[in-house]
Amino acid sequence: MAPLRAWGRASLVTALVLVGACTAKLGETDGTTGSGGPNGGGSHVGGGGVVEKPTSFSPAVMRRLNRVEYNNTVRDLLGTELRPADAFPVDDLGGGFPTVGSSLSLSPAYVINYEASAHALIDDLFSSETRWAQHVPCAIDTEGDACATSVLREFARKAWRRPVTDDEVTSLLHPLRVAEAEGFTPTDGLRHALAAVLLSPYFIFKVEVSPDQLDGYELATRLSYSLWGTMPDEALLQAAAAGELLEDDGLAAQVDRMLADDRAKAFLDNFAARWLDYHDLEKHEVNADVFAEFTPELGEAMKQEANRFIYDALISDAPVSDMLTAQHTYVNEQLAAHYGITEPPPAGVTPGEFWRVDTSAANRGGLLTLGALLTHTSLTSRTSPVKRGDFVLKHLLCGEIPPPPPEVEGIPDSGAAANETLRERMERHSSDPACSGCHKVMDPIGFGLENFDGIGRFRTHDGAKEVDATGTLPDEVHFEGALELAAILSTDERFPFCLTKHFMTYSIGRVLKGNVDEAWAQYLTQQAVAEGGSLRSIIKNVILSEAFRRRAVE
Structure with a gap:
């Protein structure tokens, strides 16, 4: 030029x-309304009572x-x-x-x-x-x-x-x-x-200057980047021009249209992969001497599996709790072999192509046994009950765990005793008063996933000893193995609430803070669950809410 x-x-x-x-x-309008710590400071949903619709809104953020x-x-x-x-x-x-x-x-x-x-x-x-x-x-x-x-x-x-x-x-x-x-x-x-x-x-910038309710074009931008990760298409701009996005029916129709479009698959990388923390799996280091079977191609297959699994939930009307207990997943030949799934692919499936497979006979099922999540919550040479427990608490239940004290040493990869399992080494480590506060919350959850090794394969032994996959949740509910843990979490009202909070943070563009945001998350979760509790219902309830369509101006 x-x-x-x-x-x-x-x-x-x-x-x-x-x-x-x-x-x-x-x-100048950036700030917070109400009080409370980061991420709302809590992880419950109104104690089972009816949550009234909030009447105030938090300020906009550039x-x-x-x-x-x-x-x-x-x-x-x-x-x-x-x-x-x-x-x-x-x-x-x-x-x-x-x-x-x-x-x-x-x-x-x-x-x-x-x-x-x-x-x-x-x-x-x-x-x-x-x-x-x-x-x-x-x-x-x-x-x-x-x-x-x-x-x-x-x-x-x-x-x-x-x-x-x-x-x-x-x-x-x-x-x-x-x-x-x-x-x-x-x-x-x-x-x-x-x-x-x-x-x-x-x-x-995604410029929003309307003093109260976002105008049609501001809504079109917020909606398009939330679902597609890109600019509004012509149909959405025309809907904005016609004032359709200012009406519930018009906005809902656009959400349905956009979720049915292939461009909604961008939602998987932009939201789901970050909510579940597998977005950068390709950067996860795996010790080739310990896990020689792990390759970049296998890691990419794991990401594809997770995306396809979440997309299933996105296009269905099943409650989000089904994501925890589903007895199916998506595999290609490489991933099927890695998981020990012997069911042959359907006729017409080409090499490298994914297909849906029943997992009921493979000791796996649902979010907790996706290879991407199990691998990313492991260390380079072994599993990490700490990271896995932390993942369940933070990403699925929106609990808060403080960082470890700086002087605390990590767990050695090998124990003092030749036949000592990782669990035994960790239980010895967590007896240290400096460690016990957090470990007594995280570790008992992560122990329940010990039947899966550092790259997501099912196992019955850790070294020469049998795996002890019994675990305990912070409320003293006991379980054994990933499937029992998933069944318990599927009935926990904190799971849909946590998903709602994550989607609100992602789509509105603010870390949720204080009583106002917490109340909106509780109310919108309640509305979505009353409609069946699907992922689509959570998305639509957030987008149709005044929390998404309006902003406070201080």
């Missing part, structure tokens, strides 16, 4: 100024597009294969998700990357006659402002996810004026103007 002397660095300065102003304007959302958005906007955000700084997490506004800071490194990416993306667009013609269907060098005005109005409408004003279009025409003054062509000026659209805070 030909540099414009009066524009080249001005775009960066303008972006910094605009982003700063925008952040200041919206960030959110920029995270790396995944940025790549998805430029892909859908421009049809590009470039993934510029892969080179951006890694997004910080809030509540386990890269969608929380208070964690998505904007450093100078981001702004520099945004400028380079904007120009690279428009250069890439210009290099494709077909894609350029889709966005610039007129002859800019002969039709001048008339062409540029129509192109920029439509391009900015899609990129900013709302209609643009005449004043905004006039401002976007400035690079064409600079190009003309410096002897460049209108095409050069238009390319810089298109890059300016991508440098605007209205593209980089």
Whole structure:
């Protein structure tokens, strides 16, 4: 792209100024309402009583597009294969998700990357006659402002996810004026103007400025990034324009349409894989000397299994408790062999393809026995009852466990006695007063998953001794093995409540805090359970709630 002397660095300065102003304007409403510790400070659901609908709302939080959302958005906007955000700084997490506004800071490194990416993306667009013609269907060098005005109005409408004003279009025409003054062509000026659209805070941020109820376009953006991880499609923008998203029926219809679309599979990577903490399984280190069977291909198969399993729940009307007790999973030939499943694939299944298999005869079933979860909650050379117990408490029940004291030593990989099991070593370790407080809560849960080794295979022995898979929950409920634990958790009202809290954090973009957020999570869980308690019901109840559709302004 030909540099414009009066524009080249001005775009960066303008972006910094605009982003700063925008952040200041919206960030001043960031705060909390009510009291309580992080994540609500509790994990119960109203003690079994009826929870009244809350009447207050927490303040909005300014959110920029995270790396995944940025790549998805430029892909859908421009049809590009470039993934510029892969080179951006890694997004910080809030509540386990890269969608929380208070964690998505904007450093100078981001702004520099945004400028380079904007120009690279428009250069890439210009290099494709077909894609350029889709966005610039007129002859800019002969039709001048008339062409540029129509192109920029439509391009900015899609990129900013709302209609643009005449004043905004006039401002976007400035690079064409600079190009003309410096002897460049209108095409050069238009390319810089298109890059300016991508440098605007209205593209980089999910801008919400409505003082109370989000308008249709703000709702469309919040909805689309929640379910698809990308910009609204034309059908959703048209629904916003028609005011349909401001009505319960119209908003519900769009949720149903979007969940039925293949693009909803992005929800699995963006939400489910982070809720259940298997999103970065490929980074999990496995000791090849101990687990020689584990390969990157096997790890990827485990992630696919988990995604397909969750997708089953997403498209069904079964209660979310069924995810814990389901007697099926999805395997390919490699994963079936790893699990010891001998049932042959159905006719027509090609090598590498997944199929649904009954697990009732394989000593496994439900979330707790997914290979991705069992592997990710293990250490490099062995299982970790601590990590597995911590996972159940934090991710499934939303309990809170403090970090271990810094001076506490870890568990050795081998015991003092030749035939000492990991459980025996850990019980000896947890007798230390510095450790017992947390371990007496986490370990008895994790022990119940000891029938599965560090890469998710069922086992009956740990070394020369039989595995003792008896366990105890914090309320002194006893169980033996993963399936009994899953059956108990499936009746625990904290599980759907915890899932609701995680989805609210992810979709609204705030770590839930205080009495207001806790009350909304309790109320929406109650509503969803009354409708059958499906994953779809939880999603719809959150999205149709005022907690999702409104924001407080302080």
